[in-house]
Amino acid sequence: MSTTIAYPYEENGYTLYSTAYCPFAQRARRALSAAKVPYKLVEFDLQNKPDWYHLVNPQLKVPALRTPDGTILIESLVISEFVADQFPESQLIPTDAIERAQLRLFVEIFGSRVSPHLFGSLRAATEEAQKEHVDKLLAGLREVNDELVKQWPRSSGNGGPFWFGNKISLAETSTAGFVNLLAGPKHYRGLAIPETDEYAAYHKWVEAFSQHPAYTESKLSDKAAIVALKKFVADA
Template sequence: MSQKAYSQGSTFPATKPGVLRIYSMRFCPYAERTRLVLSHKNIPHEIVNINLKSKPDWFLALNPLGQVPVLQIDDKIVPESTATCDWLDDVYPENRLQPADPYRRAWDRVYASYNGSLLSNDPFELHTNLEGVKKHLQFFEDKLRARGDGPFFGGSKPCIFDFMFWPTFVRLPIIAIIKENPAANIDENEFPTLETWAKAMKELPAIKDDAFDVERHAIFFRGHVKGTPDYDMFLDE
């Protein structure tokens, strides 16, 4: 199946019985969360990318909000990144990502909510208030250090929140590039626990297989800001 994004007027790509599908967009941080969980848990799936500026009618029929990610298998449809990640962990319980401790699981939900405030309603519009960004990072620095069983928020192994936070964290340096402000770069000496976490995350096969580097994210982001995002960027390389 082509990685190119399906747009308005395209024909619905027929599903196959029993085959899990994710409707995604290659640069979307929310869809990236779900793709990372799929990859980390080695769940067989196919990917259908969507042009979010010119959404196909058949995609809007699946999710009237017009947002990715959306999971589909047979007659089951699950939208939204948190719901899709939790559903995948419940339906495919091997290599469990949700903490067994209810208290820890509850706090992971709190972390996810706080992480969400780093992104506006537009998933690519990062806050440019550096003090606000650093306040969020300090929160996660302190919480991860307090858990004390790292390097991951899940301890010796990643949990769902690790994959929820990563797409946000990896996009923060875009501020430094777009605003041409080196001060926006994350100082590893200021957040040493998060730096150790980031190094451990980068070694995970799911991260290596899915992630773009910050420069490519910035190239896409510039097009998005101008209203001309290229959803098929870099596919011809």
């Protein structure tokens, strides 16, 4: 008897459906990579989605993760927490409930105070609106900085330079993609992140994860990020 595979996946393994420039897809890739989980990467262009993709995710969004038992998971943070739960030895998230909440708050700052203004600054049509978003983006990055300043003296912070001391965790795998995309507002809107005390912890943290293979293997060059973000730019 022959079986038809309606969409590509790794038999008895993990398959991640992804798009290179998507910061949400990068979350899932980086969680898998930081946990050293082998997986098959199925990458495609969102403008040219394969016909079979609705069988994987009817919402037609990336990322999606197919697990060895055939379960399909969607939503980047859900996938990331699944990886952390399934591979606890990777210590991608603390075990203590308060520390877990503190890590989730850190990720949330990127979701609600960094990412909206990163994209908002590009989409804004007037110089005034662009400047307002750039100012709010900088305020969001100062919040990230201040959260690290609070985190590092805690036992889970252990002095940094990662959120979780000397280990990469979901705090980085879930947010580094947005740091990578700051190349867009820098290029299109003149964003400059000052080298002052207000941003010192932020810069130290970025420098730490920038060397990590879980970041570098799916990092976009500044040029690629600028090209990928062009479609969001109101006046490009």
